[in-house]
Amino acid sequence: MGSASGPAAKKASAADVARHAGVSMQTVSRVARDLENVQPATRDRVRASMVELGYSPNRAARALRSGRFHTIGVIMFTLSSFGNTKFLEAIAEAAGLVGYTITLLPVSQRTRGEVTGAIARLSEQAVDGVVIVIEADLLSEDDVDLPADVPVVIIDSSRLSERPFIDTDQALGARLATQHLLDLGHETVWHIAGPQTFYAARRREAAWREVLESHGREVPPPFTGDWSTGSGYRAGLEIARRPEITAVFVANDGMALGLLRACHELGRDVPSTLSIVGFDDMTESESFWPPLTTIHQHFDEVGRSSVAMLVAQIERTTPTPVTMVPVDLVVRASTAPPPGA
Incomplete structure (x- = not known):
């Protein structure tokens, strides 16, 4: 029976994987986090060692060492609207480019209690920050308990003047x-x-x-x-x-x-x-x-900028000074001078 089987067996560590694959601990960490700066052959060898040794990256342990989970929570009311779909696509793409994953939590009811509950549930899932897409008039500082210790960026709401927000103009x-x-x-x-x-x-x-x-x-x-x-x-x-x-x-x-x-x-x-x-x-x-x-x-620019603003808060760097994203008039065939003009 292999060493990784049985309840009393010692769980394989990242150091075990590094020795087995003949690489450094840093390379194992990069592969575990799906970062790009690892040669494909090396990545395959490390992953094969992980499988053979029964190793799974301990995300919580990494977070305890670094203080970050590299996860962004996203709260939005609906996935059926065109704008929200585009926002989510842009947020997911931008987050991936800077090494973050997203956890989506749709909120079915446009109520203060639902938003507060969603924030609490995301906090339990250990996210580094939250993007909230707020379309409806339900939020003020007194309405919703936004956690002081979790970075937050709001899309489509200027009521929360003390929190960073971004929106289309x-x-x-x-x-x-x-x-x-x-x-x-x-x-x-x-x-x-x-x-x-x-x-x-x-x-x-x-x-x-x-x-x-x-x-x-x-x-x-x-x-x-x-x-x-x-x-x-x-x-x-x-x-x-x-x-x-x-x-x-x-x-x-x-x-x-x-x-x-x-x-x-x-x-x-x-x-x-x-x-x-x-x-x-x-x-x-x-x-x-x-x-x-x-x-x-x-929508893509709003999504990208929201991630940039949030990551700047998380990593305590200079935030992106964007709050309003301009729009463009696209003239097609549905407009013309009035009759008889």
Whole structure:
């Protein structure tokens, strides 16, 4: 029977692996942490020794020696939204490049208790820091017990003024969208807003309103959706029947798709009689009919910057001084001058 079998057998150590593979302890450590700076042949030899000796890296012991687990916790409300999916992809990629793994904890209910519980569960799993993607209006310093000893970066929330946060420049995007429609000659711009419990929706609506007011234009009462194509479609059924509405800024591309569907069904031509601008620049937006003019969010940059800011806190280096990531107006075929212009 091999030495690694049986309850009383001594567990193989990293030193045993190093001797068996003929390498240094540092090389064993690099292989155990999946770092890149090991020759493939050496890596294979070390892994073969680990298997033969029954060695498994003791992550907790490494953490006790270094004070770090090289793990980042990620808390977010949903994986179904386009933005959150892009954030998660970027966070995972950026974390891997600097030698960290991620532990994801989706939160099903948008409540303070759920977020507090998620943070507590992540703390038990020994993470070095936490990225929290907060879309809804539920956090303040008094609402949620954020651990003082764990670095935290917030995405999509400026309420936690004492904590580092990063977000897309929502207001800039709304200004670009509204100004584009005014520059085409439309007298005013209507708006399908997102749910008011979301920071992004409120910022976009406020900036839309400010642009119209600064130009002395009428500010129509906004329609309100819930980010879904269905809510955009329901608003679109009214919009398409009202010829005085010639331009609409929609708070996300999903609702803009619903608006386009309503226009097609009711025979309202886009863009000759109605111009539409969305927000997000989903992968599919250029394949809408007509292709959608929209605001491009750099989700990848937000994700990368959040990891850089968090790792700077963890490793006590100079943090990345980024809090707002700019956006771009992408002009496609869904916008044009108003009828008769």
